[in-house]
Amino acid sequence: MKGWLTAAGVLGGLLLLNGLFAGALLPGVAMPPYLLQVLCLAGINITLAVSLNLINGFTGQFSIGHAGFMAIGAYASAYFTVTFGDRLRAVFEFLPEFGRDSLVLLVALSIGAVLASIAGFFVGVPSLRLRGDYLAIVTLGFGEIIRVFILNIDAVGGARGYSGIPKLANFFWIYFFAAATILVVYRIVHSSFGRTLVAIREDEIAAEAMGVHTTRAKVISFVVSSAMAGVAGGLFAHYLMYVHTNSFSFLRSFEIIIMIVIGGLGSISGSVLGAVLFISLTEGLREFAQYRMVLFSLLLIVLMIVRPQGILGHKEFVTFLTKRRRSIGAAPGTTGTG
Amino acid sequence: MTTFLQQLVNGLSLGSIYALIALGYTMVYGVLRLINFAHGDVYMVGAYVGYFLSRRLQGSEPSFVSALLVMLGSMIACGLLGILIERLAYRPVRREARLTLLITAIGVSLFIENAAQLVFGPDPKFFPSLAPSADFIVAGVRLTSEQITVIVVSFLLMLLLRFFILKTRTGKAMRAVSFSLDAARLMGISTDWIISVTFALGSALAAAAGVLIGMQIPKIDPLMGIMYGLKAFVAAVLGGIGSIPGAVLGGLLIGTSEVMVVGYLSSTYREAIAFGILILVLILRPQGLLGRVHKEKV
Amino acid sequence: MRFRILAAVCLVAALATTLSCGSKGSQKEIVIGEYGSLTGGIATFGISTRNGSELAFEEINKKGGVLGKQVKLLVEDDQSKPEEAGTVVTKLINQNGVSAVLGHVASSHSLAAAPICQSNQIPMISPSSTNPRVTLVGNYIFRVCFIDPFQGAVMAKFAASTLKFKKIAILVDVRSDYSVGLQTFFRQQFRQLGGEVVIEQSYSQGDSDFRAQLTAIKAANPEAVYLPGYYTEVGTVVHQARELGITVPFLGGDGWDSPKLWEIGGPALNGCYFSNHYSTDDPSPLVQKFVADYKAKYGQTPDALAALGYDAARIMADAIARAGSTDGPKVRDKIAETKDFPGVTGSITINADRNAVKPAVILKIENGKFLLVETIKPEAVKL
Numbered sequence A: 001m002k003g004w005l006t007a008a009g010v011l012g013g014l015l016l017l018n019g020l021f022a023g024a025l026l027p028g029v030a031m032p033p034y035l036l037q038v039l040c041l042a043g044i045n046i047t048l049a050v051s052l053n054l055i056n057g058f059t060g061q062f063s064i065g066h067a068g069f070m071a072i073g074a075y076a077s078a079y080f081t082v083t084f085g086d087r088l089r090a091v092f093e094f095l096p097e098f099g100r101d102s103l104v105l106l107v108a109l110s111i112g113a114v115l116a117s118i119a120g121f122f123v124g125v126p127s128l129r130l131r132g133d134y135l136a137i138v139t140l141g142f143g144e145i146i147r148v149f150i151l152n153i154d155a156v157g158g159a160r161g162y163s164g165i166p167k168l169a170n171f172f173w174i175y176f177f178a179a180a181t182i183l184v185v186y187r188i189v190h191s192s193f194g195r196t197l198v199a200i201r202e203d204e205i206a207a208e209a210m211g212v213h214t215t216r217a218k219v220i221s222f223v224v225s226s227a228m229a230g231v232a233g234g235l236f237a238h239y240l241m242y243v244h245t246n247s248f249s250f251l252r253s254f255e256i257i258i259m260i261v262i263g264g265l266g267s268i269s270g271s272v273l274g275a276v277l278f279i280s281l282t283e284g285l286r287e288f289a290q291y292r293m294v295l296f297s298l299l300l301i302v303l304m305i306v307r308p309q310g311i312l313g314h315k316e317f318v319t320f321l322t323k324r325r326r327s328i329g330a331a332p333g334t335t336g337t338g
Numbered sequence B: 001m002t003t004f005l006q007q008l009v010n011g012l013s014l015g016s017i018y019a020l021i022a023l024g025y026t027m028v029y030g031v032l033r034l035i036n037f038a039h040g041d042v043y044m045v046g047a048y049v050g051y052f053l054s055r056r057l058q059g060s061e062p063s064f065v066s067a068l069l070v071m072l073g074s075m076i077a078c079g080l081l082g083i084l085i086e087r088l089a090y091r092p093v094r095r096e097a098r099l100t101l102l103i104t105a106i107g108v109s110l111f112i113e114n115a116a117q118l119v120f121g122p123d124p125k126f127f128p129s130l131a132p133s134a135d136f137i138v139a140g141v142r143l144t145s146e147q148i149t150v151i152v153v154s155f156l157l158m159l160l161l162r163f164f165i166l167k168t169r170t171g172k173a174m175r176a177v178s179f180s181l182d183a184a185r186l187m188g189i190s191t192d193w194i195i196s197v198t199f200a201l202g203s204a205l206a207a208a209a210g211v212l213i214g215m216q217i218p219k220i221d222p223l224m225g226i227m228y229g230l231k232a233f234v235a236a237v238l239g240g241i242g243s244i245p246g247a248v249l250g251g252l253l254i255g256t257s258e259v260m261v262v263g264y265l266s267s268t269y270r271e272a273i274a275f276g277i278l279i280l281v282l283i284l285r286p287q288g289l290l291g292r293v294h295k296e297k298v
Numbered sequence C: 001m002r003f004r005i006l007a008a009v010c011l012v013a014a015l016a017t018t019l020s021c022g023s024k025g026s027q028k029e030i031v032i033g034e035y036g037s038l039t040g041g042i043a044t045f046g047i048s049t050r051n052g053s054e055l056a057f058e059e060i061n062k063k064g065g066v067l068g069k070q071v072k073l074l075v076e077d078d079q080s081k082p083e084e085a086g087t088v089v090t091k092l093i094n095q096n097g098v099s100a101v102l103g104h105v106a107s108s109h110s111l112a113a114a115p116i117c118q119s120n121q122i123p124m125i126s127p128s129s130t131n132p133r134v135t136l137v138g139n140y141i142f143r144v145c146f147i148d149p150f151q152g153a154v155m156a157k158f159a160a161s162t163l164k165f166k167k168i169a170i171l172v173d174v175r176s177d178y179s180v181g182l183q184t185f186f187r188q189q190f191r192q193l194g195g196e197v198v199i200e201q202s203y204s205q206g207d208s209d210f211r212a213q214l215t216a217i218k219a220a221n222p223e224a225v226y227l228p229g230y231y232t233e234v235g236t237v238v239h240q241a242r243e244l245g246i247t248v249p250f251l252g253g254d255g256w257d258s259p260k261l262w263e264i265g266g267p268a269l270n271g272c273y274f275s276n277h278y279s280t281d282d283p284s285p286l287v288q289k290f291v292a293d294y295k296a297k298y299g300q301t302p303d304a305l306a307a308l309g310y311d312a313a314r315i316m317a318d319a320i321a322r323a324g325s326t327d328g329p330k331v332r333d334k335i336a337e338t339k340d341f342p343g344v345t346g347s348i349t350i351n352a353d354r355n356a357v358k359p360a361v362i363l364k365i366e367n368g369k370f371l372l373v374e375t376i377k378p379e380a381v382k383l
Helices: A002-021 A033-058 A066-091 A097-127 A132-151 A171-189 A192-202 A204-209 A214-240 A250-263 A268-284 A286-306 A317-321 B002-032 B039-056 B064-093 B098-120 B145-167 B169-179 B181-186 B191-216 B224-239 B244-264 B267-284 C002-020 C043-062 C082-095 C107-119 C148-162 C177-192 C211-220 C231-243 C260-269 C285-298 C304-323 C328-336
Strands: B135-138 B141-144 C029-036 C070-077 C100-102 C124-126 C141-143 C167-173 C196-203 C224-226 C250-252 C273-276 C341-343 C346-348 C360-366 C369-376
Touching (some): A002 A171, A033 A066, A033 A214, A033 A250, A033 C082, A066 A097, A066 A214, A097 A132, A097 A171, A097 A214, A097 B267, A132 A250, A132 B098, A171 A192, A171 A214, A171 A268, A204 A214, A250 A268, A250 B098, A268 A286, A286 B064, A286 B098, B002 B141, B002 B244, B039 B098, B039 B191, B039 B224, B064 B098, B098 B224, B135 B145, B141 B145, B145 B169, B145 B191, B145 B244, B169 B191, B244 B267, B267 C196, C029 C043, C029 C082, C029 C304, C043 C070, C082 C107, C100 C304, C107 C124, C107 C141, C124 C304, C148 C360, C148 C369, C167 C177, C177 C196, C211 C231, C231 C250, C231 C260, C260 C360, C285 C304, C304 C341
Parallel strands (some): C029 C100, C124 C141, C250 C273
Antiparallel strands (some): B135 B141, C273 C360, C341 C346, C360 C369
């Protein structure tokens, strides 16, 4: 019961905010469009970061090809909308404008997610048999191969980019999916399957010895993660109205890695924090764009030396708030005071 | 037929460059089990150092001596850069988890690329002519003096490296460290020093590659190291990471197949070739063509 | 505990920086935005265009500005990346509140940004994007140069009729709408005039090694090679071609026009031709005064991009003046009505497709100089 109430509350809140920002509720009070764009990009990044954290942070597999799945989601959903969107709209003429828009968006995103997860499967099965560095390089390679193949498909603009995508994504839908991603990952992690993943992360050989189907578990988390990346990609395409394969290179994958590493690899709220920090600093430092990446890379190196677990490590925001109640097995003399 | 031979020559000269860079990857991986993502960027710095040095030497007649000086200067500078990177970024995290090492390497790579864009400017620069240009026609195939220089110099350097590894004491120590770091230390080898030497050697070779490419192409830009570095890494894996002759073989194979695909199929698949080969190798024969299988003890 | 505070501080600081950046123009000035590539592989295009616009607005401001207000030009760099073009234009429109937008040279970038201008009802004038699709985006998008169906045909006519070539190879940049479009139109016209394309090869903007493609081209034995790319790659391509023993001339389009072309390609470029918008050899007093002013201010001879940037800026200012306000729809209508505007690149009339119909020139490269060889009028080419 409590779950449904929270969900309804979140949804309602998002709808309210969306209306407010678009200036539809209180005339004259609208969010400056530039700030709204930053918020929306942050939301997309949150989805990307949280989904990547499922593989990298919770399952301990080093995948640096995430941008490839984002690309598939972006291009597949965009192609659907551009080619079939109007026909779909015609069928559902009785719906109001925003209803039709949302319907097209949802169908497009689903297609993007499904195709991305299929790609995730085909990438995951051969790659996840490898360990550590090799896995990293293979995922990087797959990401690049996906990008190069899309580059050669003329129907989606090929090397010139895909333009003319209608702007169907808005604040509500972006944050709806961000919240959904957080929810899905949270539920996975706090289930027995999630414990399997953590076991794989901690010691894969021991887990295998204990009877865990490691490859199967890894592939499942990979597929789920890539589906969510596909959704993020679709939202990206339907927000910016133009996509180019340049936006999905391994630099993009590295950016997502930076987000989750800064936030903390095993922490969902860490990824959210990392994503928001990253986009804020990116936009905030736009005037000093050349220094931005220098700063980020330095930050990354220093962080690895000083605090490799990132800001939140394995903890979540919640643990800080409820610390007093969770000190199971605390040292004598400190019980109840955290 | 002459076209095919010409493409082959093109492939060999490109492959020699990959081979030189791949050697650095393979040596560092051999001793530290670390994929030094920043290696491709050292290659880029080598090209830039060569650029600035050759600008200095301009005015004097283009000759092989000046070309040699430029290359030596760049190799020394980048050797030092390699040691610096190892000291500052990799040594503090050497004992950490592999993931941490990898992320650090990515961080260093991004840092060098973006710092180079700041310092050198993001626009491409063009290498001035160093050695006098001449063309030779052999069996209908045109060989430029630049191509010959690249192939000959690369092979000389690789032979020198092989001699160093096999015949000198330091070389033997490097082989020991790549076999087992802890055992080597127990035997009294100063592992820190050996690791620094490894980095220095690898970086010097990458710098040589950078200068050679500058003489050939002649366009250089701060992001040139990314793709060349990645493909050279693929070459190292293809040949068997940790194996020096493997790196050379891998480099030549990758270079030649890339040129063939571009010449006979389409240039847009250029990047996909190297990665495609990588994936095939890792699935079918993960130890590479000349590598040994590592049994992992638990 | 420390890190929770640290995280919070970072968050607040980041949000604060985001909120504080950007400035809106004051009511006392007219703010016009320009987006171009000031860094990267096509940097000279953006820099030249910006110089041209700056010079134009400086002259206009000296004479009292437009509608009594001074004109302020805000230029943003998209780093030669088309996906950045959309982002910077969004920033110009939303954060800086520009009344109109000038740009881009490269058609891919124009195509990325045009939908944003169109949906915001901000008029956009491209000084030199020649791909026909740019103005098809919407009725707020204009250009002051000719389009590629004409440009491709011009070079085809020159190659077939003047140089009397029958067999040509094509080397196209698949990353650029401009290059892909231009070679399509060239090919069509060249075939119509009885010529044959013996081989087609491709490369990507940003590549530096073209020997594989050039070797294949050499094997096909063409009489010339059509290379409708941008100057950075063009210089490198021709340089490598000569090394491989390809001696035939290379032909190109206005993407060759850059002071850096000779620096990159060197003597390999001697005897090559390209089509362009104007030539500094034009004796008309308007052109010569522009060349002199530009040289005085920037120390360089203006290339076609600078000249078009100059013309585009003046037409924008003129339209605002005729409209009597900076209101988007009103300015748009006045731009569309531009007729016989005296530009340094020729007399500019905006037609119903929002393009300019102008003659093209063929330039020959000889020892670092671009020499005017032929002027081809629109009527001379059967489209």
